[in-house]
Amino acid sequence: MPKDKLALMLRRPCKGRLEARGRSRLLAAALLLFATPALAGGPPVDDDWPCQQRKTGAISRAAIWAGPEVSGRWDDDAQVAALARKLASRRTPLDEAGPLIDAFAKEAGADKDKRLTLLFDGTLDLINGERNKVMAAITRYARGQKALAAKVRDDADKVADAQEGQGYGQDITAPDALEKAHPELKWDKRIFDDRAQALTYVCESPVLLEKRAFALARAIQEKL
Amino acid sequence: MIALRLALVACLFASPAGATRIYVTNEKSNDISVIDSDTLAVTQTVKAGRRPRGVRVSPDGKWLYVCASDEDGIQVFDTASMKLLRTLESGPDPEQFAMNAAGDLLYIANEDNAQVTVLDVKKNQVIANVPVGVEPEGMALSPDGAVLVNTSETTNMAHFIDAKTFARIDNVLVDKRPRYALFTPDGSKLWVSSEVGGTVSVIDAKTHQIVKKLRFDVPGLTREEVQPVGMRVTGDGKTVFVALGPANRVAVVDAETFEIRKYILVGQRVWHMALTPDEKYLFTANGNSNDVTVIDVAALKAIKSIPVGQAPLGVAAAPN
Missing domain, CATH: 1.20.5 (Single alpha-helices involved in coiled-coils or other helix-helix interfaces)
Structure with a gap:
């Protein structure tokens, strides 16, 4: 208790x-x-x-994603990486995320599904990294208390x-x-x-x- | 595959049943979202008591019952006007409740004081207080109305109770934190979901033996992320849907072979569900994404997410 x-x-x-x-x-x-x-x-x-x-541990991919899995690194695609950073940042309001993803999807070309999947991978990686930091800070805080x-x-x-x-x-x-x-x-x-x-x-x-x-x-x- | 095709064909020939209203309790915004099953949109949001959770519609469709957990009462709304009519004596901290076929008795799990309250709706009178295990939660009444079942979260049991004398018939030990109990339509089996145990126990309603324990191995998820809570069964008793909490999925289980046919990704932290009377749609309340997912039952696909209030938990469909 x-x-x-x-x-x-x-x-x-x-x-x-x-x-x-x-x-x-x-x-x-x-x-x-x-x-x-x-x-x-x-x-x-x-x-x-x-x-x-x-x-709880890191947010698992499977808990939030029913789409495909692709090979490749999200940060090899500069456009994907830039958008992933923008989406993951808490400074970007969530209602702006929809139009940003929409615009990206329209210009994503033949590899659309692959690039969207990489975009998801990047967003999740970044948010998990941020979440890790926050959780470590909470633990430090508790020890200080x-x-x-x-x-x-x-x-x-x-x-x-x-x-x-x-x-x-x-x-x-x-x-x-x-x-x-x-x-x-x-x-x-x-x-x-x-x-x-x-x-x-x-x-x-x-x-x-x-x-x-x-x-x-x-x-x-x-x-x- | 054949079964799926048959289901599709059956669906094509099903008569258009007309719109049904779906009621969703939002635990944190303290309101009820009303969804139209034709337009799949929220048509009305109605203020409820503090922490609304368990919800049911009377068999004639006239009254909506909502557990206002932090106000220690069950609120009765007129479904035509959605006006609050009265608040029933529920005992402390009501969470889930069962109703008899006539709709005049409610069986309420009181989480705080380890008892089940039996309430005469017309007289607003408590007719029995039945002591059960610690933190009672799930409630189910057998289709013939003879047996009442309550699950207790801390004692980890399903208590079988005689619905006439309120005497305890039996206790069945299940896995940790049993949250929900469901009888199959023929009354032969009782399904009990264990949130922390991560399993569903299928119990023979006559012998009280566990005949099957279901586990849900969702690829890519840890066992801790799979927390079975709400369940629904189709009218033919062939399919059971199990909400898996933070796994954000609904498991579709063949109730005869116990094979898990599919995991459908829905919203975040799925709690309870409701089937439309024509069984065309299944609605799921997703507590963390503040929305309701609509599943096309024939296709077993999530087709829409409907934003509702804060922390939706309970769902009930009006009878046609």
Whole structure:
């Protein structure tokens, strides 16, 4: 379960002192409040994969293409390569893709089906490359979050231990008191929370690329 | 080949059945797309409750029932005006449901609380709550109305339930995450699709033994990409269509030999399907490409993609 996953991330090794554990839990609870939406659902397959969406390998050709298979490299045909780059780029709106493919098909000549298939190959290669990069970035991001969570946890413990040593009394268990006395802790928490929220959107990126690859494959296939 | 030719000939001589309306639930845009089966275009989009999923039309074609999963109710629309008439007590988080032949009882899978709710439509009254496995999902009623089947996603079972006493008759263990249950028209077999297991179990409805386990080896795809969900059977019981989720394909299965005749590429993440009453077309709801694919059943070819709302999941065809 995702909640357990994050709780594990934030759990502090037991020192055997009840008060200290109580403080740690309060902080963990405060962090959890913000972090759970981004990490909801999904089987715990990969510890560094923080998204609700399942982590899947590259988009397979067969999942989106029912057209022929041809030999040859798409980047050997300059015109095909240029159009594949344009289509794969997220800067090209999808509704502009149709007319571009249409124009290409009309001028593709005798080898039309072969060149359209190569165009599809190129588009898929490029989108898969982009998707790989995005997924690696998401994993890095999750690792950064883990490290930050550990830092917040340790700092909170240190601060709490120090206060306890000075004999501050009962109110030190309040997270507010900790944050006021140690603003850097508050900042780390805030960065953690912001990133956790952003993750929801970041996790959509691979899916958006899958949708784009499918839509382009379909548009190209229609011209065969 | 001969069968295909015969089917083509049969199709040529079939009487023109007239337009049928196809209703599609869009899970994320919270609406229903109405498609005309003649023009193959969306004629109307109607607002529904939050997260509309399972959908059925009453046998007389007058009412449209839609599970509004996040509102814990089943909405009833007047198909003539497409106005929302009332919301039925469905129990929490309704997803799929079955209906008896008379159309006065609904059997609803409540995903959140491990039970099946039996609802009297006219009285809007729950007449039974039947405890089943964890995360109930697929629902089917045998053609003679005697046996109710529910599949539970986490328990991985098909539960056979007496439709009169609501007593549990038997549990059949199937592969992981069973999503959909379908009786053949003669009631002799029950087909259960397992989304994570990637298989379809064909169960003898009398002995409750699994007589066949179907796997779908789509060339070029990994096993994880093949996730069977929705199914439909032709009226003669000879052909079953299985939607394969992220494989973006519908498998066409010969229900007698269990041979897979074809994989048809449809839209992205295909969930559920509906056949027109004349069985000329099969409509598939494609959750990620936000469209419905129209399959010409005689030719076994995808002939059109119709854009609908966001994340289409359920499809139902009006009876003629």
